[in-house]
Amino acid sequence: MIKRLIYILVLIVVAACAPKLKSTITKTFPPLPKDALVVVLDIADVQSIEGDVVGVLEANHGGLNGNCTYYQNILNLKELARKAGANLIKITEHKLPGTTNTCHRLQAKIFSVKNAKKYEAKINWSADRKLTWDDFKGVPDTLNYPNTLAMTNSGFGYESGVNMLKEGKVFIQSVFNTNKSWVVVEGRNDYVLRHEQIHFDITEIYSRKLRKELADANITSKNAEKAKPIFNRIFSEMELRQQRYDQETQRGDKRETQEHWEAVVKLELAKYEFYKSN
Incomplete structure (x- = not known):
């Protein structure tokens, strides 16, 4: 139940364009609800996809009046996929911003699959999406962690x-x-899963703290270079908090302390509710 953390998506992109979106639908499906899960697989993901190919989506350079970061384009592609009845996006081409084009340009195939969750490589935190043991897909590293029942790998980043x-x-x-x-x-029991969920919840708390501090410091895309030292400090604070959580609960073995941490984390999530992940 040790927490290993990673430093993800720390990227500042200067973009001066609006995404031009295009969809080519080859098979018709009913549209999905606006909040339906759509899984995104990046270029490096080599999972075999079992399902129907719905079509092809593109997000290209399209002018000077919008936002075409990678994250924003992914949100745009998800919206198009839902309208086409697709619940899985496989990125097939990703052109990075350059001197002549400041947009992230993406091309992707979209699929309709029976169970999109089984393809998830990354899960964005959501109050409505609790972890299950099916989300722990890695191979146990019992050599380096001989006394560990489970390992949660999570983190946060900005763009x-x-x-x-x-x-x-x-x-x-x-x-x-x-x-x-x-x-x-x-x-694989409910109690250990509760312990691991708190690790992910702690990650979310500190991502909310980052949003708050960036907002309090009036940091936007215009002065985003000032975000990095704030990010580094808050990320380090989170790592220390994760370590203290495992130490004080003895990785979940001290049930009374575990329950105390669960209550504290619940209160902190509520305290920073305004800054929650979208």
């Missing part, structure tokens, strides 16, 4: 885009990494 006509947003994501999180057979 910023700028355009010439208006300030862009600073996007912050709190993410659980399924392929780097694992559990041994004897650890």
Whole structure:
């Protein structure tokens, strides 16, 4: 039940464009609800996809009046996928911003699959999306962690885009990494899962603290370079908090202390509710 943390998506992108979106639908499905899960697989993901190909989506350079960061384009592609009845996006091409084009340009195939959750490599934190043991897809590292029942790998990062006509947003994501999180057979019980969920909740608390501090400091895409030292400090604070959680609960073995931590984390999530992940 040790917590291993990663430093994810720390990227500042200068963007001066609006995404031009295009969809080519080859098979018709009913549209999905606006809050339906859509899983995104990046180029490096080599999972075999079992399902129907719905079509192809593109997000290209399209002018000077919008936001075309990677994160914003992913949100745009998810919206198009839902309208087409697709619940899985496989990125097939990703062109990075350059001197002649300041947008992230994406091309992707979209699929309709029976169970999108089984393809998830990363899970964004959500109050409505609690972890299950099916989310722990990694191979247990019992050699380096012989007394560990489960390992949660999560972290948060930020991305910023700028355009010439208006300030862009600073996007912050709190993410659980399924392929780097694992559990041994004897650890698969509700109590251990509760312990691991608190690790992810602590990650979310500190991503909310980052949003608050960036807002209090009036940091936007115009001065996003000032975000890095704040990010580094808050990320370090989170790492120390995760370590203290495992130490004080003895990785969940001290049930009374575990319950105390669960109550404290619940209160802190409520305290920073305004800054929660979208």
